[in-house]
Amino acid sequence: AQSVTQPDIHITVSEGASLELRCNYSYGATPYLFWYVQSPGQGLQLLLKYFSGDTLVQGIKGFEAEFKRSQSSFNLRKPSVHWSDAAEYFCAVGGPYYNQGGKLIFGQGTELSVKP
Amino acid sequence: SQTIHQWPATLVQPVGSPLSLECTVEGTSNPNLYWYRQAAGRGLQLLFYSVGIGQISSEVPQNLSASRPQDRQFILSSKKLLLSDSGFYLCAWERTSLGYEQYFGPGTRLTVT
Numbered sequence: 001a002q003s004v005t006q007p008d009i010h011i012t013v014s015e016g017a018s019l020e021l022r023c024n025y026s027y028g029a030t031p032y033l034f035w036y037v038q039s040p041g042q043g044l045q046l047l048l049k050y051f052s053g054d055t056l057v058q059g060i061k062g063f064e065a066e067f068k069r070s071q072s073s074f075n076l077r078k079p080s081v082h083w084s085d086a087a088e089y090f091c092a093v094g095g096p097y098y099n100q101g102g103k104l105i106f107g108q109g110t111e112l113s114v115k116p
Numbered sequence: 117s118q119t120i121h122q123w124p125a126t127l128v129q130p131v132g133s134p135l136s137l138e139c140t141v142e143g144t145s146n147p148n149l150y151w152y153r154q155a156a157g158r159g160l161q162l163l164f165y166s167v168g169i170g171q172i173s174s175e176v177p178q179n180l181s182a183s184r185p186q187d188r189q190f191i192l193s194s195k196k197l198l199l200s201d202s203g204f205y206l207c208a209w210e211r212t213s214l215g216y217e218q219y220f221g222p223g224t225r226l227t228v229t
Binding site for chain 2: 032034041042043049095103106
């Protein structure tokens with residue numbers, strides 16, 4: 001079955017510290033992988049995506065993610081967290097679905113809090 | 117550039133009343149369109165998706181329905197709201213030419229009282 005697991009429901013980091021959010025997926029074909037961010041009361045914004053090629057992908061706001069096929073993981077990282085990064089982060093996997101367009105499967109999200 | 121709109125932004129409705137939420141996309145043609153619901157403290161639940169005018173696929177049986185009367189318009193409806201319909205409703209469009217990435221609207225906060 002296709003699924004996405006984000007093991008950490010809530011993470012707190014200090015401002016300026018590094019960040020890693022975990023994402024594991026199960027998908028029966030070559031996955032398309034995404035990270036989205038959601039501020040309170042807002043829609044989701046696409047941070048970055050992986051389709052193929054280089055397994056380390058760069059996104060907006062200084063985020064990067066690494067695709068590891070052997071571990072079925074797509075972890076999100078940032079070297080130095082800013083207070084404005086506090087938000088909820090969603091990992092998603094997708095691809096062709098019944099040849100009628102893609103469908104994304106989302107993880108349950110990780111809420112990030114940033115300590116001053 | 118492409119823009120997605122949702123309205124209303126906030127809605128408070130009594131149990132048993134009808135519902136109509138609207139989503140429109142600008143700057144693209146023939147997008148795939150999606151309705152999601154996000155309950156408090158939970159992830160996204162896909163409700164409906166559409167690959168063209170009049171083509172609707174339902175993911176979860178419920179008292180909600182969706183329609184796509186125009187290429188860039190997607191409507192979520194209900195004849196009689198339940199308390200459990202409360203939540204944050206998100207519309208998204210998909211740029212299939214670039215590999216299934218979806219772009220989300222600002223959402224509608226629905227509270228059923």
